[in-house]
Amino acid sequence: MVGATVDTGALKHNLQVVRRWAPRSRVMAVIKANAYGHGLVAVARALDSADAFAVARVDEGLILREAGINARTVLLEGVFDREQLEAAATAGFELVVHTAEQIQLLREAPQGAAFTIWLKLDTGMNRLGFKGAAFGAALDALNGLAAVRAPVNLFTHLASADAPDLPSTAEQLGLFAAATAGLPGERSIANSAAMLGFAEAQADWVRPGLLLYGASPFAGAIGADYGLRPAMTLHSHVIAVKHLEVGEHVGYGGAWLAERPTVLAVAAVGYGDGYPRSLASGSPVLVNGERVPLAGRVSMDMIGIDVSGMASPPQLGDPVILWGEGLPVEEIAVWADTIPYELLCGISQRVAVRLL
Ligand SMILES: Cc1ncc(COP(=O)(O)O)c(C=O)c1O
Incomplete structure (x- = not known):
């Protein structure tokens, strides 16, 4: 009786709209939480032209691999124990690193394991990431590890990009720019709201979720206002x-x-x-x-x-x-x-x- 239709043409269309909004960035399509309810594997297949996928957890990534989807996949929360680390190594997942414990896990990684790392700076969301001097120390530690591919990529998340009038996004962007100035590695900052509202946040990689599904991250607007189609x-x-x-x-x-x-x-x-x-x-x-x-x-x-x-x-x-x-x-x-x-x-x- 009750059903949801998921319009794969709309998903593909929305990815093209995202690319038009952020023409110089690569797209890490955020498909965690069962692709926001749309179906993880189906969405990954529809969005196979994305440059990478992002999921929150190892298990979500493994569902992709089991379905034969071998695209670049970033774990937004990283891994939390040796078993997850080994699964991530075998699956070739890229890891967000945001705690000293995760660096310790990488230090003890099985021989031959090699990870692409996204080191997370906490610029004020106070959820995940290293702050201040701890960020530099974490980067130094990662750079010395055999299991870490150079260069380490750089990552942050914005708390209030959906409220462009607040000063906090500019502050977060400023902190990120200062902490990462001169460092090698690719940068990723922007979710849907940030990539629409702050061109300077687009960086090397954008991380849209909601836009891909055709909805607006801004209150008072709908996806159609941005040329998107509901999926x-x-x-x-x-x-x-x-x-x-x-x-x-x-x-x-x-x-x-x-x-x-x-x-x-x-x-x-x-x-x-x-x-x-x-x-x-x-x-x-x-x-x-x-x-x-x-x-x-x-x-x-x-x-x-x-x-x-x-x-x-x-x-x-x-x-x-x-x-x-x-x-x-x-x-x-x-x-x-x-x-x-x-x-x-x-x-x-x-x-x-x-x-x-
Ligand atoms: C770290 C991170 N990046 C990007 C996104 C995508 O956010 P949005 O759906 O607002 O584009 C999320 C989703 O919550 C996230 O946690």
Whole structure:
């Protein structure tokens, strides 16, 4: 019933748009978290012209290798024990290094192992990376190791690139430039928001995630504003149509009240599919391509939709779109008081994904 279509043509198109925005940079396509819910292997295949892939963890990278995808793959969190290091060596993964413990693991790497390293500078996000003098010390340590390919690449992440008016991004960029001045190695700084908002952040490699899936990282904008196409459409069907009298309530807690005679469509989708319960009555849904409002609380498997305003009421089996083609996920994210990332990543295993 509930399904997500993933438009591989849109993914490819979005990669071309990214390349136009950052013409001098190579693209590390961020496909962690099951490619933001779109399907790790399918997205990697669709984006096979990316210059590299980035995933968060070893296991995600290994899924690519098991599928026969041998492209350059960067582990954004690096490795955390010897077993992961050995798996990464065998798989040829590139490692972000952000702790002294990871350098120690590399010191004890099996003979013959050779890693491309992305040394992470913490420029103010205070999540991962070395700060201040520790960055230089980490670089010196890495440069002395047999398992590290020279030169070490240089990496940071921006905390607030989606808010270009804040001074913090310029500060972070300044810190990165100062700490890496004169060093060999390639540089990577920019996520989606940074590569759109700060041309100077594009550097040798950009790391877009959200843009590839066709969504905007900036509040108040949608992917189409940047020439992007939504890759995922979450859809279902009408499974019941009801006629309500004035004063009748809908759903759990009777949260929605019919203030006029109402035609209510029930669609088979709910928070068990990743359609968030935080969505309020009034949130838009497309029924037969027409925008109509959610009525009542989202249940685990169902929603109610007020279709009274439709010229012809829907029939059982008629298509319902929750987000995607014709209904931007960015808009639904606002209604759900979240960000498009969370909605896309959050579709559940019950949702059958079909490639277009
Ligand atoms: C280190 C790093 N780089 C790049 C990205 C991609 O971010 P976005 O999807 O905003 O482009 C992420 C995602 O969270 C990340 O953690």
